[in-house]
Amino acid sequence: MGFPHVVVFVPGIAGSRLVTPAGPIWTGSPATLARSAAGARRLALSGDGRAAEPGVTADGVLLGAGVLPGLAGVDFYGRCLRELTSSLGLEPGRNLITFPYDWRLDNRVNAGLLARQAPGWLADWRATGGPDHARLVFVAHSMGGLVARHAIEVQGLRDLTAGVVTIGTPHRGAPKALRALTGGLPVLRLFPGLLEQLRRMPSVHQLLPVFPFLTRPDRYARLTDPEVVHGLDAGLVRDGAAFLREIETAARANAGEAGPLAHAIVGVDQDTARLLHLPDGGGPASLAVTAAGVRDPRGDGTVPEGSAYPIEWDGARSATWVAGRHLSLPGMRVVLDQLTGWLSAIAEPRRLAAFRDVHRAGFPLSLDAPEAVPAGAPVEFAVTAPRAGLWSIEVLVEAVDGPVEVRVVDPPGGLVILPDGLPEGLHRIRVRTAHAPEQELSDLLPAVPAET
The missing domain is CATH 3.40.50.1820 (Alpha/Beta hydrolase fold, catalytic domain)
Known part of the structure; x- marks a missing residue:
């Protein structure tokens, strides 16, 4: 059955x-x-x-x-x-x-x-x-x-x-979500006019935290606390x-x-x-x-x-x-x-x-990469695995549906630096270890036209 x-x-x-x-x-x-x-x-x-x-x-x-x-x-x-x-x-x-x-x-x-x-x-x-x-x-x-x-x-x-x-x-x-709605994500600079559209979408406001997450001198505050002035549409935030x-x-x-x-x-x-x-x-x-x-x-x-x-x-x-x-x-x-x-x-x-x-x-790995980068600009991102030095780390950067562009093994300090950047398009970062190659970690990195 x-x-x-x-x-x-x-x-x-x-x-x-x-x-x-x-x-x-x-x-x-x-x-x-x-x-x-x-x-x-x-x-x-x-x-x-x-x-x-x-x-x-x-x-x-x-x-x-x-x-x-x-x-x-x-x-x-x-x-x-x-x-x-x-x-x-x-x-x-x-x-x-x-x-x-x-x-x-x-x-x-x-x-x-x-x-x-x-x-x-x-x-x-x-x-x-x-x-x-x-x-x-x-x-x-x-x-x-x-x-x-x-x-x-x-x-x-x-x-x-x-x-x-x-x-x-x-x-x-x-x-x-708050970083997106307030323009706090650097990647938004690459997409003209998008912030205005995000601020009109109820769905994006429904992703805002309801737990205390804003730092204050003596405590953490919620976005909906009366004393928090956020500059967003107050009705959308409350809703x-x-x-x-x-x-x-x-x-x-x-x-x-x-x-x-x-x-x-x-x-x-x-x-x-x-x-x-x-x-x-x-x-x-x-x-x-x-x-x-x-x-x-x-x-x-x-x-x-x-x-x-x-x-x-x-x-x-x-x-x-x-x-x-x-x-x-x-x-x-x-x-x-x-x-x-x-x-x-x-x-x-x-x-x-x-x-x-x-x-x-699965096996614990971490990857800290930017959300997007200008095409041709230098790129840096970090990878880590527990018990560093015991298990070798391999990092692959490849165009989506394309060949591998960069292969780095055991980057010093876990920092991968691509001084020549990446060509325009969508690129996949893949991280794996010799200990568990089938349990790879991946993320996508768009390289967008620098003039935007």
């Missing part, structure tokens, strides 16, 4: 292609944004993001390598979907459903659409050969986990759901926090009912911004200097480890720690092994006990 349930895959922000009758407005291509301000204007919302935009269709989940708008390169979802299909015997369009959505909008809009469509997918599966006991199982990356959980806990899908696994989801928000709290409140209220087992795949070992400094009156948010430095290795480079657990959890419960970068997590071999194992346990519940704790999978 094949996999009994319907698996619904929900991508993260910018992971869906957006089209209009006049043509695509988002394909994930670096050229969409890097050439001129007109690229950013194509992403502009015509309304306030509280309802679907007439004429805009999300017509597919992105599969190959691409970029997030103004943030970083990303390995999209082709490898993950292929693995789910082959390892579990899923049938695309029948019991493997992808849910593309307009990721610029309020996540409630997309959660509502998911809540309306998913029962029909389940009914179709049961009516065409699936078992009567079949239910929904959600697999979601990054912001997609917030869409899925709002649909499950708030908008009525809980009774039809057997489980949900989130991969690098910022359940409590991510400080990097972003309210959205996350809606999931928390509903999930706690539902906890006594028979419901889905949540499992979190959490990226760790990467330097991740946990605390930020925000100038009085607003302005670009920057990394805060503390006694431990400016970053925290407990995270995936974007989402701090503590934020990657469902918001109603009091701590880590059912989670897998993986040394991985946020935007590459869904395609990592070790993540795919954990994901297919968890889904198999959902189909055979007696195996679920193995996933009801916290464990580490």
Whole structure:
């Protein structure tokens, strides 16, 4: 017998292609944004993001390598979907459903659409050969986990759901979202006009942290504290926090009912911004200097480890720690092994006990690279492994779908320097050790035209 349930895959922000009758407005291509301000204007919302935009269709989940708008390169979802299909015997369009959505909008809009469509997918599966006991199982990356959980806990899908696994989801928000919205990410200088568009998107505000993360002389503050002047749209900031709290409140209220087992795949070992400094009156948010430095290795480079657990959890419960970068997590071999194992346990519940704790999978490595660089400019990034000097580190830099451009073995001090930079395009950095070559760490680095 094949996999009994319907698996619904929900991508993260910018992971869906957006089209209009006049043509695509988002394909994930670096050229969409890097050439001129007109690229950013194509992403502009015509309304306030509280309802679907007439004429805009999300017509597919992105599969190959691409970029997030103004943030970083990303390995999209082709490898993950292929693995789910082959390892579990899923049938695309029948019991493997992808849910593309307009990721610029309020996540409630997309959660509502998911809540309306998913029962029909389940009914179709049961009516065409699936078992009567079949239910929904959600697999979601990054912001997609917030869409899925709002649909499950708030908008009525809980009774039809057997489980949900989130991969690098910022359940409590991510400080990097504030850096993006305040212009604090240096990479935004390479994308003219994009900051204005990001500030109009409700979804980006729903990624802002709800935990204390702003440094003050005597404490840490939340963005919504009355004395914090952030310079952003106050209504969007408050509503972003309210959205996350809606999931928390509903999930706690539902906890006594028979419901889905949540499992979190959490990226760790990467330097991740946990605390930020925000100038009085607003302005670009920057990394805060503390006694431990400016970053925290407990995270995936974007989402701090503590934020990657469902918001109603009091701590880590059912989670897998993986040394991985946020935007590459869904395609990592070790993540795919954990994901297919968890889904198999959902189909055979007696195996679920193995996933009801916290464990580490894979070998710890870290990579700290810029989100994007100007083409031809010098590039530096750092790689580390535990017990340095014992296991050899190999670093490969290659054009996406192209040959290896640079190979470095055991870089001194873990620092890789490319004095001649990289040609324009999308490049993949791969890090592995002789101890565990199959468990490589990777990230994508866009090199964009220097004149932008």
